[in-house]
Amino acid sequence: MPCIAEGRLRMAHWIYEKVVVAAAMLACMVSVYAASPGGPPPAGLPPSSLGNAIPADTPRGTSITGKWQAMGLAAGWEQTNSMMKPDVLAKYEAARARAAAEGYAFMTNSAKCLPEGMPAMIDVPGTLEILEAPEDHEIIFLHSQDNQIRPVFLDEPHSSNVKPSYWGHSFARWTAGNLVIDTIAIDDRTTLNWFGLPHSAALHMVEEYRLMNDGRTLDLELTLEDPAVLVAPWVVRKRFVRLPTHTRFEEFVCAEHSRDAVPPSE
């Protein structure tokens, strides 16, 4: 009897775990699907976010340190058809079509509880927090999506043998009051954006952050260079709006290491 009871317990636990994980994945898929177009990215993309009005009660500031609310996705993905190399785009569209035909959403990293990494994390329409850590010669970007921590280094230029990672290696400097971040060594498991557009290991990205509107907004110009997938450097833009100082940074928890529970996307 104990064996049967234990077996039932295990089975119930297994089923329950799968149900819970599946429900969590479904919620992720729905959110991804809601944010993404039914087909390739150009159709149904939100309009440029930079034109959005700034909420009247937005606090002012003189530093990039603080919490920032992304104003939607980056503006510029509507150029996907002209910027992506045709063979790369065709393969990407085929993968999306296959996922749709087989009845599941096109899985991005965060839908699998993996870090979005660079540059897709920038595209996520969540909360961004920036911390300046002068003692450690770092500026740290915190992303509410999956509680991710991304350090950028002020004293550490790229080395020749840097190991690829989800975040890549980021070297930052201040140029005319703007923060300019140069990133290489980005693991090719990450994607260019929230829609899962692919990139190669040769991706080089440059972010330029500029405080605007009395420090109420932080405007980003992101340049993507990747000759393996792009026909030319691609510039997209994004705006963040400053949040009050003691805004609570919401805890975001993904049941990591449960990605075997979902079908592969390609």
Added chain:
Amino acid sequence: MAFPLIPIGFWLLACLVASASIPASARSTEAAQIGADQSLDGVWWITSYAARLKPIDGGAPPLKTDARSEYQQWKRAVQADRTVDQVRTHCLPQGVPRLMAAPYPFQIVQTADQITLLHESHHVIRHIYMNDVHPDEDDLTPSFMGDSIGHWENHVLVIDTIGFQLRTMDRVGFDLRTSLDDSGLPHSEKLHTIERLRRIGDGSLLEDLITIDDPGVFDKNWTVRMVYKRQPGMRIRDYVCGEPHRDISKVKRIS
């Protein structure tokens, strides 16, 4: 003699007006600067790791009878492979004090109104809102890491945390169970922690005295002590569940 009274009244009034007119952010900036010469900024790594936390004054955590029974039941279930510690297997935020006992380094970053702890383990971010108050009960969403507010008492950073979410097998019906340490020491929804962080010795060590106030599980409050060593030049690394992590074999283990 009205003459001396006028200036005193004037200055009292001016002082009140001036203090009221200082923006909250400026006041808390001043508070943050009090601790500047004992800055906690930098990367710290625990000097020894223990799966079971023990009170600083010896003995065992003063568990109530029911809680002790639940704790033993959980430990037996884990040992018999009837359940798993999903906080560990899915890299969920460990809560307090469990996270503070983790054998991975963390970084402290102090900014004007906030002290932020960036933990390599499970890439948990701890926000300590300085000179703030906890949200009202209705606005407080329970979370793995709770809601933390802080203030300086001389060179000691005092962190007060409430709002921990409680998950147990009984209440939720599956095995996601939050606990106070890696051995499964239970807590209740009444958990409240008070931490006192300060640099000790020659400044290369950081002490965290964590008082556990949880009348739902313990007969009385008890305190556990953690010590971390400063790691000049070290940087927090990526941490992805299921992928290789930093080598922690050199962290001394205490049974």
